[in-house]
Amino acid sequence: MNENKPSHGRTYRVLFLCTGNSARSIIAESLLNHNSDGKFVGYSAGSHPRGEVHPHALDLLLGKGHDIENLRSKSWDEFEEEDVPSMDFVFTVCDNAANEPCPVWPGRPVTAHWGLADPAGVEGTETEQLKAFERAYDLLKERIAAFLALPFDSLDSVELREKLEKIRRRGSGTDGE
DSSP states (O other): OBTTBOOTTOOEEEEEEESSOSSHHHHHHHHHHHHSTTSEEEEEEESSOOSSOOHHHHHHHHHTTOOOTTOOOOBGGGGGSTTSOOOSEEEEOSHHHHHSOOOOOTTOOEEEEOOOOOGGGOOSOHHHHHHHHHHHHHHHHHHHHHHHTSOGGGOOHHHHHHHHHHHHHTTTTSSOO
C-alpha cells in the first residue's frame, strides 16, 4: 500500500484484534474472508488469547455457512514475526484491546477501533447468550460490508480514516450513518 492507500488489483491483509481472540475478532476474520471475494484476507489475534474459540462463535459461523476449519485463538505476537506478511489494516474490536499498548505493526497499516460488546461475557440463559453472538455477528457483518464497499482507489489516507470512523459508528448508538 502506498501511503496507506490501496492500489488496484492486489489482495489486502486485515488483522482483527481483541483481548481473548475467542469471539468478536474470530467472527470478523471469518466474515471478511467469507465476503471479500479474495480481495481481502482476514486474520485475528489477541493480546491475551484464551487458547480456544468460543463454541457459540463456531456454531454461529458454521450455521451461517462459514468455513471454520482454520479458525483458532492466537496471540498477536505471531504477527510480529519476520516471515509473516505485513498488514494493510488493523482493527480492534474490543475496548480492552484498543486501550492496550499494541505492537508496532510493520508496513504502517491503517488502524481503526470498531469496538462492540463482548458476546462471550454475556451471562444469562443460553438463549440470551446466543442472541448476543447474533448481535455481534450482525454488527460486524454490517461494518465489514461497508468496509468492502469503500472506493479504496479514490481515497487518500485521511479520507479512508474518516470513512472507517463512520463505519465504526454504525449500530453503536452514536451519530453514525
